[in-house]
Amino acid sequence: MEFFKSDKIYNFMGKRLPFLGFSSLLIIASIVLLLTKGVNFGIDFEGGTIVQAKYEQKAPVNQIRDILKQTDYKNATITEFGSAEEVIIRITGSSSSITNDIGDEIHKILKPTGNFEIRRVDIVGPKVGGELREKGLMAFGLSLIVILAYVSFRFEWRFAIASILALAHDIIIALGAISLFSIEVNLDILAAVLTLLGYSLNDTIIVFDRVRESVQSSKEDVLEKLVNESVSKTLSRTTLTSLTTFFVVATLYIFGGEIINGFAFTMLVGIIVGTYSSIFVASSFLVQLKFSINDFRTKEASKLKRQKEKDKMRAMYEQGTI
Amino acid sequence: MKIFNYRLVIFALSIIFGVAFAIPSFMQTDSGKKISLGLDLQGGLHMRLGVNTNEAVTSKIKTIATSIKYYADDEDLLIDGLSIDNESVSFTILDKDEIPKMDEMLKQIKGLDISKDELSYTLKLTAADIAKTEDLAVSQAVETIRNRLDQFGLAEPSVVRQGATDIVVELPGIKTLAEEKAARELISKPAKLELMEVDEQRADQVYTLSRSQASEYGDIILEDTKDANTKYLVKEIPILNGSQVIDAQVAFDQSNQAIINFTLNSTGARIFGDFTGKSIGKRLAVVLDGKVYSAPNIRERIGGGSGQISGGFTLVEAGNVAIALRSGALPASVNLLEKRSVGPSLGADSIKASLIALISGLAIVFFFMIVYYRRAGVIANIALITNIFIIISVMAMFGATLTLPGMAGIVLTVGMAVDSNVIINERIRELLKSGVSVTKAIEDGYSNAMRAILDANVTTLLVAVILYAYGTGPIKGFAVTISIGILASMLTAILGTHGIYEALLGKISKDKDLKKWFGVN
Numbered sequence: 001m002e003f004f005k006s007d008k009i010y011n012f013m014g015k016r017l018p019f020l021g022f023s024s025l026l027i028i029a030s031i032v033l034l035l036t037k038g039v040n041f042g043i044d045f046e047g048g049t050i051v052q053a054k055y056e057q058k059a060p061v062n063q064i065r066d067i068l069k070q071t072d073y074k075n076a077t078i079t080e081f082g083s084a085e086e087v088i089i090r091i092t093g094s095s096s097s098i099t100n101d102i103g104d105e106i107h108k109i110l111k112p113t114g115n116f117e118i119r120r121v122d123i124v125g126p127k128v129g130g131e132l133r134e135k136g137l138m139a140f141g142l143s144l145i146v147i148l149a150y151v152s153f154r155f156e157w158r159f160a161i162a163s164i165l166a167l168a169h170d171i172i173i174a175l176g177a178i179s180l181f182s183i184e185v186n187l188d189i190l191a192a193v194l195t196l197l198g199y200s201l202n203d204t205i206i207v208f209d210r211v212r213e214s215v216q217s218s219k220e221d222v223l224e225k226l227v228n229e230s231v232s233k234t235l236s237r238t239t240l241t242s243l244t245t246f247f248v249v250a251t252l253y254i255f256g257g258e259i260i261n262g263f264a265f266t267m268l269v270g271i272i273v274g275t276y277s278s279i280f281v282a283s284s285f286l287v288q289l290k291f292s293i294n295d296f297r298t299k300e301a302s303k304l305k306r307q308k309e310k311d312k313m314r315a316m317y318e319q320g321t322i
Numbered sequence: 323m324k325i326f327n328y329r330l331v332i333f334a335l336s337i338i339f340g341v342a343f344a345i346p347s348f349m350q351t352d353s354g355k356k357i358s359l360g361l362d363l364q365g366g367l368h369m370r371l372g373v374n375t376n377e378a379v380t381s382k383i384k385t386i387a388t389s390i391k392y393y394a395d396d397e398d399l400l401i402d403g404l405s406i407d408n409e410s411v412s413f414t415i416l417d418k419d420e421i422p423k424m425d426e427m428l429k430q431i432k433g434l435d436i437s438k439d440e441l442s443y444t445l446k447l448t449a450a451d452i453a454k455t456e457d458l459a460v461s462q463a464v465e466t467i468r469n470r471l472d473q474f475g476l477a478e479p480s481v482v483r484q485g486a487t488d489i490v491v492e493l494p495g496i497k498t499l500a501e502e503k504a505a506r507e508l509i510s511k512p513a514k515l516e517l518m519e520v521d522e523q524r525a526d527q528v529y530t531l532s533r534s535q536a537s538e539y540g541d542i543i544l545e546d547t548k549d550a551n552t553k554y555l556v557k558e559i560p561i562l563n564g565s566q567v568i569d570a571q572v573a574f575d576q577s578n579q580a581i582i583n584f585t586l587n588s589t590g591a592r593i594f595g596d597f598t599g600k601s602i603g604k605r606l607a608v609v610l611d612g613k614v615y616s617a618p619n620i621r622e623r624i625g626g627g628s629g630q631i632s633g634g635f636t637l638v639e640a641g642n643v644a645i646a647l648r649s650g651a652l653p654a655s656v657n658l659l660e661k662r663s664v665g666p667s668l669g670a671d672s673i674k675a676s677l678i679a680l681i682s683g684l685a686i687v688f689f690f691m692i693v694y695y696r697r698a699g700v701i702a703n704i705a706l707i708t709n710i711f712i713i714i715s716v717m718a719m720f721g722a723t724l725t726l727p728g729m730a731g732i733v734l735t736v737g738m739a740v741d742s743n744v745i746i747n748e749r750i751r752e753l754l755k756s757g758v759s760v761t762k763a764i765e766d767g768y769s770n771a772m773r774a775i776l777d778a779n780v781t782t783l784l785v786a787v788i789l790y791a792y793g794t795g796p797i798k799g800f801a802v803t804i805s806i807g808i809l810a811s812m813l814t815a816i817l818g819t820h821g822i823y824e825a826l827l828g829k830i831s832k833d834k835d836l837k838k839w840f841g842v843n
Contacts, residue, residue, distance in 0.1 A: 001694045001841050007755070052668070096657040098371070098510035103663065104503060118499065119668040123661040128370060133795065139792035146784050154777055188727055191797050194789055195734065195804070198782035202738075205781060206745065209774035237741075237748045244690055244744075245737030248683035252733050255682060257675035260730055267734070 003239055009232045013039040013224035016284035023169055023281050030176025037179050042186035043122060045136070047129035049091040051106050052081060052120035055113075059087045063113050071109055082258030086119075094123045136190045143197055151201075153209060156296065158289045163204045166282035169272045170200045177269040183262045192266035199245070200274030203238060210234050211283065215296050223293055227283045236281065242275040329821030333708070336813055340711030347718050353716045357496075360725030360799060361693045363673050365666030366494035367502055368795070371509070373487050377654035378459030379452055380408050386431060386445065387411045387559045392593060393427050401562075403442075404559060407542055414442040456487075459653040464489055467547055469510050469649035488659065497666055504642070511647030512611045512655055515564035515584070517594070517629070518544075518556040520605035528555040547613040547633050554614050559598050563651075566590025570647035573630070573641045580640035581632040584647060591627025599623035600714045608633075610643070617683040676729035683736050691740060695747050696841040701822050702743035705814040709739050712810040713803060723798035735807030741778070746771045751842045760831045764823050768816070775816065779808050 012019075040245040043050055055058070064087065068076045075089055089153055095102055103121035111118065124132075144164065151160040174196060210230035220226045249271060249277060253264035346354030361368050362701060387406050390413065390744050396400045401424075417425055418441065429434055429445075433451025437444045447455065471479035471493070480492040483825040491509060496502050521541045524531070528543060536543050536555060546552035569585040586594055598606070598620050607617040608631050615633035635643065689704065691699030717724060750767035758766070783805060790801035823830070830839055 030796075054667075094658075096659070098369070098506050098656065098658045099503075101503065101661075103505065104499060107499065117665060119665040121661065121663045123658065126658040127372070128660040135792045135794075139788050142792070143785050143788050144383045146788065150781060150784060159386060167426055187794065187797050188730075191727055191789060191793070191800050194785055195800075198785035201781045201785075202741070202778040206774050213773075214772075222709055227386075233752070235668070236746050240690070240694060240744050241741045244687045244740055245734070247686040247690070248679075248733055248737035251682040252676075252679040252685065252730060255678040256730070256733075257672055259672060260726060263730055265728070314379070316346065321692070 002236065004232070004235050006085055009225075009229050010235070012280060013227050013284065013287055016280070016287060017151055019280040020284055020288075023277070024123045026173050026176070027169060030172050030179070033176050033179040034172075035060060037182075039179050039185050040182050042184040043090075043187075044130070045129055046092075047094055047124050047126040049102050049124075050120070050122040050319040051089040051103055051118060052086065052090070053089065053106075053110070053116045054086045054119050055116040056085070057114060058084045059116075060113050061087060064089070064110060066114065067109060073106070073109075082261075086258075094125045096125060106280050126255050132187065136187075137192070139194060142269045143194060147197070147201055151205070155212060155292075158215065158286060158291045159212075161217060162282055162285035162291075163201060163208065165285045166204050166277045167197060167200055170196060170277050170279055173242075173273045174266060174270045178266060181265070183265060186262070188260070188263045189266055192263045192270070195267065196270035196274060198294055200270065200277065203242070203278035206237065207231055207234050207278050207283060208286075211286065215293055216300060221293060223287055226293065227287060231279060231283055238275060238279060242271055246271050249291050325825045327821055327824040329817050330825050333814065333818035333821045336712060336818070337708050338481045340708055340715050343718055344711045347714050352643070353746060355721065357718045357724045358721065358724045358727065358798065359669070359673075361492060361494055361662070361669075362664050362726045362796060363669045363724065364494055364663050365669040366492065366498045367505065368493075368660075368662045369486065369491045369506075369509075370661075371491060371656040372659045373460045373463050373489065373656050374654045375456035375459050375487055376408070379455050380406075381407065381446065381653065382455050383411055384559070385563065385565075386434070388561075388563070388815065389431070390427075390523075391559050392429075394424075396596075397423065397427075399424060402754075403540075405537075409446055412443060414658070416441070422534065444448075460487055462491065462653045463656060466650050466652055467509050469728055470645055471505070471647045473649065474505060474508055476505065479824045489656070493778070496663070502663060505639075508642055508646065510652075510656055511642070511646045512652045513643065514611055514650075514651040515567055515631070515647060516560040516609040517562040518607045518609050519597070521555045521557055521600065522604050525555055528553045531555065544607065544609060544612065544614045547610075547615050552614075554607055554617055556609070560609075561606075562586070562590055562593055564647065565651065566593075567647055567650075570644040572637070572644050575632055578753030579632065580635045580637045581630050582635070582640055582644050583628060583630050585628035586629070588627070591625070591797060594627055595623055595625045598778075614725050639823070672726050672729075676726065676733065680729070680733050680736065683733050687736055687740055691743075694841055696838055698747050698750075698840045699745075701819050702740050702747070702815065704822070705743065705811075705818045706736065706739050708814045708818060709735065709807065709810045712814065713806050713830040716806050717802070722802050723799055724803075726795040727796045728799035728803045730778065731800045731803030731807065735804065735811070738782075739807060739811040739815060742771070742775045742811055743819060746816075746819070747840060751840055754836060754840060754842055760836070761827060764820075764827070764830075768820055770776050772816070775812075779812065 059080065061080065064078050068074070074093055077090045079088050080086065089106060091102065102123060103118050106116055148160050148164055151163050171193060174193060178189065183189065207230060210233055211227055214220070214226050215232050218226060218229070222228065246268065249264055249267045252260060253268060256264055347357045350356065382408050387404060390411065391404055399420045402416055404413040415421060428434060430739045433448050435446040435448045460483055464481055467489065468481040473480065476493055476495060478494055482490050486491045493505055496505060511771065522784050523537065524539060524541065531543065533543055537558065540558050541555050542558045544556055546554070566586045566589060567584050568587045571583050573581055573583045575581050601620050604620055605617045606620050608629070610616045610631060615631050688703050691702050695702065710732065713735065746767050749771045750763050753766055754760070754765035786801045786805040786808070789796055793801055833839065834843055
């Protein structure tokens with residue numbers, strides 16, 4: 001079975017401006033969303049309390065709301081969680097007392113609403129929230145730097161810039177989707193975004209590796225054509241891997257339960273965007289950055305020459321005939 | 323035809339390794355190393371506590387004051403106005419001739435910053451000593467909490483210090499809210515026992531004095547544990563504190579009420595004996611965590627160093643207080659910074675859900691690979707299965723914890739692990755189409771694909787390492803499974819499948835129908 005005719009070369013670069021335009025639109029929309037709607041930070045980063053309760057029957061959300069209104073937890077928000085029996089009660093603020101537990105109190109307060117079980121109580125104090133936020137940002141920044149360094153070292157600086165731009169593209173759009181669908185941003189979402197970083201780069205690198213290889217092996221001098229050839233040759237791989245990963249993450253989204261939903265959703269969006277960007281966007285950046293085939297060839301050739309000379313020297317030295 | 327090529331041998335060994343070491347985790351047998359499930363999967367309590375280290379400093383100041391008072395009494399040095407605030411002890415000595423003796427005594431106490439103004443002394447802790455005291459307080463708190471939880475009888479409690487002032491407590495296997503509450507109370511109970519002298523001279527003024535007036539006399543006002551309206555005026559500097567308690571047991575008094583008998587060490591016993599000997603007729607307040615439990619009259623000298631706390635405990639309460647006393651007082655109070663508690667039913671649901679996701683994800687990938695690549699797909703699937711076994715084995719061997727994000731990591735690995743084989747197979751197809759022989763197509767396919775696979779995997783691995791370094795609990799679990807998954811896929815998907823092809827090479831070469839092998843037209 002084949003998805004794409006392997007010898008067909010698609011003219012991606014000829015249409016790169018419309019694609020870049022489309023991407024720009026998505027990015028602008030995402031940024032506008034992020035600036036106006038913002039992201040919904042969960043308790044891991046903001047601090048606060050979450051109580052998850054499961055009722056034996058359908059959860060009486062309105063009754064819970066009314067009862068809590070008369071207590072200290074006026075500002076609590078109550079939402080259904082996964083099923084009609086389960087609710088999540090979010091409370092801003094946290095208690096620093098070890099013995100007076102918010103979970104216990106909620107349990108007592110809600111006694112009249114029926115039979116339920118408290119399944120989860122998460123309390124994150126402001127100190128920990130701040131620390132997690134700081135560490136999260138550090139991890140994010142550090143990942144970008146490490147990737148930039150690695151790609152520059154293995155490829156060339158234009159590849160590194162193009163892959164970072166493609167990454168930024170993917171991450172911004174994924175964040176836009178997180179904002180649009182009001183996904184609660186917690187540690188697991190951060191993990192998903194960082195995984196995307198790796199995943200999307202993974203995709204891009206496979207394409208770039210092909211470009212690098214073609215520059216050396218093919219006689220083609222026009223960058224656009226060369227890139228078209230490389231992207232087309234890797235198209236089957238890109239789509240197949242993305243498909244398998246997509247399906248697997250989709251099953252995680254469908255069957256993984258409510259707790260892993262945000263994670264799976266973020267990954268789903270990221271896989272789609274990442275696949276799109278490694279086919280249509282990353283290489284376009286490379287072309288826009290005016291990557292020079294000839295310079296690269298000369299550089300590689302001189303590298304090869306130097307290596308050859310070194311080998312020759314060594315051979316002569318070893319034979320003792322300097 | 324090289325059936326026994328080194329690649330295949332290594333692959334076979336890794337299959338054996340993977341299956342053998344994964345069995346205990348799958349079967350949940352008692353023997354062998356198993357993957358331990360994170361609190362989010364098995365249910366339990368995770369808490370991060372902050373130690374209020376400044377209290378340890380205050381308490382050290384108090385101890386210094388206690389020993390000065392004891393020394394002065396013992397040596398008949400006349401001192402006056404012995405008082406403490408948060409950071410310093412001050413007093414005046416009445417007889418100038420006794421200054422050298424006092425100086426000699428103070429020299430014995432390390433880390434003191436002494437300033438003298440004629441007859442009055444002010445003692446402070448040096449900055450280095452404050453830092454040391456704070457540090458010690460945290461490690462002592464870890465030790466104390468660990469002891470208490472060990473005696474409480476929970477399976478595998480874990481208490482670890484984190485950073486300068488924090489402690490992370492993990493209690494897997496907590497099943498009910500009541501159990502959780504009891505554990506939390508045990509952890510946070512200061513269990514600070516103090517034996518204090520009631521100020522008999524001013525005792526009847528206790529209801530009219532304000533706290534600040536009391537402190538001018540060197541006294542404090544404490545409430546009774548059962549009745550907040552009953553108050554006692556006691557000397558601020560205790561006769562003894564809990565650090566001299568070596569044992570505490572639950573017993574019963576005449577009316578069958580639970581009481582706690584405690585035993586003091588030799589120093590404590592001596593101080594206690596001396597004090598009771600000269601204070602016959604006065605009252606001794608037994609103070610636990612700032613509340614007076616009882617204040618009996620001293621009828622005779624109490625030697626032997628044992629005493630009791632009565633005060634209407636329930637049996638369970640008395641048991642917990644005794645545990646807390648035995649394990650020592652918390653050097654400083656702790657407060658809650660973070661708490662995550664997961665009920666066992668939620669954990670079970672999470673396991674079920676992620677297993678379903680894993681199995682259906684595997685099924686989809688299997689299906690796709692076989693439809694697309696035919697036998698090459700089967701070979702890739704063998705590698706994938708081995709990969710999962712290896713992840714589980716390696717995690718079990720290192721005692722790593724499987725968390726919900728870790729499960730997500732395994733599921734994700736399933737999606738991504740076939741990537742290497744997809745890249746390789748695509749290369750092989752390309753080469754076959756350009757008319758190369760099967761042998762060369764396979765060899766070149768692997769070597770051409772290698773650079774891309776390495777670069778791609780290294781970057782993912784780098785991100786995983788950073789996630790591990792900066793992540794907490796569950797995120798670390800995710801980073802671990804992803805990293806092991808990537809490394810294992812290098813072994814199985816690159817080396818392992820190559821070995822299989824080498825072994826089958828003769829067969830594939832003879833086969834005219836390559837569609838069957840690589841799905842290529």
